[in-house]
Amino acid sequence: MTSRIDPSTINPNFPVSDQDNSTQGFRDNFSSIQNNFAGAATDITNLQNTTVNLIGPVYTSSAVALGTGTTGINLTTQFLTSNATTWITFPGTGGFMPPSGTTAQRPILTTGNAGVIRYNTDFSYIEYYNGTNWYPAGPTGPTGSLGPTGPSSIVTGPTGPGGGPTGPTGVVGPTGRTGATGNTGPTGPTSTTPGPTGIQGPTGPGVGATGPTGSPGATGPASTITGPSGTAGATGPTGPSGTAGANGASGAAGPTGPTGAIGSNGSIGPTGPTSYAANSLNTANNYQMNSLGVGVAADGVTGDIIATGNITAYYSDRRLKKNISTINNALRKITQISGVMFQANELAAKYGYESDKVQAGVIAQEIQAVMPEITTLAPFDIATDAHWS
Numbered sequence: 001m002t003s004r005i006d007p008s009t010i011n012p013n014f015p016v017s018d019q020d021n022s023t024q025g026f027r028d029n030f031s032s033i034q035n036n037f038a039g040a041a042t043d044i045t046n047l048q049n050t051t052v053n054l055i056g057p058v059y060t061s062s063a064v065a066l067g068t069g070t071t072g073i074n075l076t077t078q079f080l081t082s083n084a085t086t087w088i089t090f091p092g093t094g095g096f097m098p099p100s101g102t103t104a105q106r107p108i109l110t111t112g113n114a115g116v117i118r119y120n121t122d123f124s125y126i127e128y129y130n131g132t133n134w135y136p137a138g139p140t141g142p143t144g145s146l147g148p149t150g151p152s153s154i155v156t157g158p159t160g161p162g163g164g165p166t167g168p169t170g171v172v173g174p175t176g177r178t179g180a181t182g183n184t185g186p187t188g189p190t191s192t193t194p195g196p197t198g199i200q201g202p203t204g205p206g207v208g209a210t211g212p213t214g215s216p217g218a219t220g221p222a223s224t225i226t227g228p229s230g231t232a233g234a235t236g237p238t239g240p241s242g243t244a245g246a247n248g249a250s251g252a253a254g255p256t257g258p259t260g261a262i263g264s265n266g267s268i269g270p271t272g273p274t275s276y277a278a279n280s281l282n283t284a285n286n287y288q289m290n291s292l293g294v295g296v297a298a299d300g301v302t303g304d305i306i307a308t309g310n311i312t313a314y315y316s317d318r319r320l321k322k323n324i325s326t327i328n329n330a331l332r333k334i335t336q337i338s339g340v341m342f343q344a345n346e347l348a349a350k351y352g353y354e355s356d357k358v359q360a361g362v363i364a365q366e367i368q369a370v371m372p373e374i375t376t377l378a379p380f381d382i383a384t385d386a387h388w389s
Helices: 023-048 330-335 346-350 364-370
Strands: 117-120 125-129 134-136 292-294 305-307 340-342 359-361
Parallel strands (some): 292 305
Antiparallel strands (some): 117 125, 340 359
């Protein structure tokens, strides 16, 4: 594996003492140091994630005791082989010493730890874990010939390890003496299956006699909260009427009654002719003014009418109309009326329209062409009846 650390990129002689060193030199040197640190971090990560393939014997300069002292060393080594027939050998004339301990010191293992071996100091043998339980290592020897049957023993001997083939039944020999009791075999693995539920015991005696009533407790403090009012009772029956009282004295005379109605008027005589003062505002006089203000002062501009309320002309209420009909082709007629911008000309000035302001409106002749019902003669055409010609 090639290292990413390159010390040659770092200038050990920079910065130079007692000289004006350039800031670019500082940046270059610090950049090289930073890159080397990054390369070192990558190398360390690669070493942690790399499996080392070794060919041939591996030696150490001195013997190393693993797991000694107060700290201990946990060593996990993975051996990769090229095929399933390769095995690991330990050279020398010494021995291989696996972990050892009592039965109670067995590690807690799971199915994935099948194949773990250790030396059991309680029974002086190497044992292995098959993924479920611990068993003594090594194959079971062949079954020996059947010895003479001794007298019946009341002591049950240890159960031997299972798994071996059953040997042939030997010839029944003569009954021999009772042999010495063998050592007690190792305790079998603890079962994780709960035993059957025991038989329910007899029901105990019934409820005991009631104890004596205790003395009454002390009276608590009076409550300051008023309880809810009770429901109103039904109304009682009406009592009997009392006897009639004596008649009172006669009252004083009442006030004088109102005056009777006035008799009907005689018939109204014929109306005489109406008389109007000169220049007075009435329906019989024609009146011209410069400007008019209704509810507000007139602004003095010729032809202006200013009102603080609505100016109502004509009417649109259905209740005031009869012979109502729809205007035919109303949209087409509207499209034949042009909206125009204009200014008053000399003829308009003769009739008081003297403003030069640009105004917006329509052409009366265009409206007359499509809806003559809503047009009439202008004041200056009435005398000549020119019909806008």
